[in-house]
Amino acid sequence: MATFLLQGIYPLGEKLRGLGTPPRALLLGILLGTLLGSLLGLAGARWWRLKPAGAPFAQGQGLQPLLAANTAAARRCARLLGTTEVLTLADPSNYGERRRRDQAGGRVPAAPSLVVLHETVLSLPDTLRLFQTPHPRDADQASYHLLIANNGTLFRLVPDQKRAFGAGWSAWGDATIRHRLADTPLAAGSINNVALHVSLESPADGRGDGDGHAGYSTSQYRSLAQQVLLWQLRWGIPMRRVSTHNAVDRSHSRRDPRSFRWERFDQAWRQAAQRCGVPERYGLEAR
């Protein structure tokens, strides 16, 4: 085989022919080299499959960088705003742990770093009942961290530190987190591992599948803006990491919160930020 290879490589073959018959040691060396190279190649391919470096677990280089988390500032701001939560925890089958590693053992981000807005579609009592019902089947499990009733009351369903099942197949631009290898079933990424999910109670005319509805109350916008601000301070999240389920969904099946008005949110956010003396770098205009 080695001789054949040598003849195939024209200039080298010419050179060696000029030298006469290639020495046996040289042929043996080439044979061993080829064998070793193939083995190394195979091992390399295997390693790559087990540990896809970088790309398949890409965490979105283009995202606005996180700010420093400041729990003391968050607590102070919550006191100033008079924010309280009603504790109505979801059944444990409906939420889980933020995972620190993917299936191949690589580290994945697990700290809250994105805020996703939703609406319930269902009424408040029906939503609370749904999340407090145990759901053993993965496909039926759902939850948000917080729920905001029509009158602005905050209901705590899942602690921030836990992983709520708010957005299944989802991504932020091209940023997502995959826990399974890219070529295995159910490998499509989700942002749940780093998301904080908050849902607005839909108005009475928003129970169905319509394209829009009457929208959300002033109390809801106020509570939502205050909560987003507290999360921003607590976890160091800049405004451009706050988005909607509609914008992060990749399954083409979610488009909430319908009839949401960002300018009403922004107005409420500016008032809350002013009351807490929150610096500009948390707002929309921050670089």
Ligand SMILES: [Zn+2]
């Ligand atoms: Zn949603």
